[in-house]
Amino acid sequence: MASRSDTKTRILDAAEKLFAERGFSETSLRLITSKAEVNLASVNYHFGSKKELIRAVLARYLDRFMPEASDELMLIKASGDPSLNDIFSSLVKPLLELNKFKVDGTSTFLQLLGRGYIESQGHLRWFITTHYGEHLNKFVKAVAESAPHIPPAEMFWRLHFTLGTVVFTMASADALTEIAQADFNEHYDIEAVIRKVIPYLAAGVAVPVSTQ
Amino acid sequence: MASRSDTKTRILDAAEKLFAERGFSETSLRLITSKAEVNLASVNYHFGSKKELIRAVLARYLDRFMPEASDELMLIKASGDPSLNDIFSSLVKPLLELNKFKVDGTSTFLQLLGRGYIESQGHLRWFITTHYGEHLNKFVKAVAESAPHIPPAEMFWRLHFTLGTVVFTMASADALTEIAQADFNEHYDIEAVIRKVIPYLAAGVAVPVSTQ
DNA sequence: GTCTATATTACGATAGAC
DNA sequence: GTCTATCGTAATATAGAC
Secondary structure, X not given: OOOOOOHHHHHHHHHHXXXXXXXXXXXXXXXXXXXHOOOOHHHHHHHOOHHHHHHHHHHHHHHHHHHHHHHHHHHHHHOOOOOHHHHHHOXXXXXXXXXXXXXXXXXXXXXXXXXXXHHOOOHHHHHHHHHHHHHHHHHHHHHHHHOOOOOHHHHHHHHHHHHXXXXXXXXXXXXXXXXXXXXXXXXXXXHHHHHHHHHHHHHHHHOOOXXX | OOOOOOHHHHHHHHHHHHHHHHOOOOOOHHHHHHHHOOOOHHHHHHHOOHHHHHHHHHHHHHHHHHHXXXXXXXXXXXXXXXXXXXXXXXXXXXXXXXXXXXXXXXXXXXXXXXXXXXXXXXXXXXXXXXXXXXXXXXXXXXXXXHOOOOOHHHHHHHHHHHHHHHHHHHHXXXXXXXXXXXXXXXXXXXXXXXXXXXXXXXXXXXXXXXXX
């Protein structure tokens, strides 16, 4: 029989699930500790505050994802000039790897990321860019090199369009898959959604700049 | 000297600004009534509850936007088979018209729409689709007709990707235009951003479905 | 480290005088 | 319609016993 995990882990596990489903501000410490079957006061003992718990939840995923995404990027760059599709697709394996870490790890991570960008008034954005900016820069540079016909200013806008697509889609992923299942009787898991969005993103980023 | 607007309008005006900036659950009735300089109890007198206030805020924009968007769509369909670019472009005028209704009306509306889709657990989505479903269906149908090579289920996903792109971009438009100006010495207003995003959207929506 | 108990603050909502 | 006052609830956080 598996031994009960320690309190800190139990809190992180319960929190990430609830944060992803309901958002940060809609999830109370009472709900988290109740689901985790730990005492309410233990959150403040182990993490200090709710804000720091949120960061810890995100960091647990980012520390796994970011280095592996960087490795994959290096790998495909080593084997020639990757296309935009190749670059975006290089993220799929690191993303799906998160499912080995936790059940529904991939969608949990992407939903947390989306919520972090949309919900927080900057403190999560700051946390991500200062702690993982190096990885992000490498990715942006690779995209720019694979679409040299797009001027830097235009690429700036398009990468933010792309960020918006991903963030919104992932934050709404549960609702969208439910609707899609009801309306089209087709089942989509998170991998299907990821693979669906990549061609969309690549096409938008690479479309020739209008001369009109 | 301009007469003070009535309480109901003052509440709506204050609420829409705060909701767009901070989100619905992060905006308390106390904050709204304080900014609106009206009594706290007046919200419940005029709207019944916070939830109904949220719907009223959205309805004020949707009631202006939706009929005009439908009209514009009919107009371009009457003059031939419109391209995807034409269809998306037909939204520009109705969107910019909102700036005549209120300062920053366009971006406020799009931000509210995004928050409504992400933050609420379905009641806003339900409200929008049941009250404005007829308009939405016409738009979706026009898009589908102009890209007949995309199956309906695929189109469902791509239109939601598109919604995400627009909503996120508009929510960050202020910050993005500032950065763009500093980094690339180019000035963009809301119309410029909208016109920039349209080719990106059209390319993503129309990209051939991968057969891989 | 974990617990009980509680401090403190804020929320949405409403009763009732005017 | 508008106000004051307040109810009932729930939030984060902490003090202090064990």
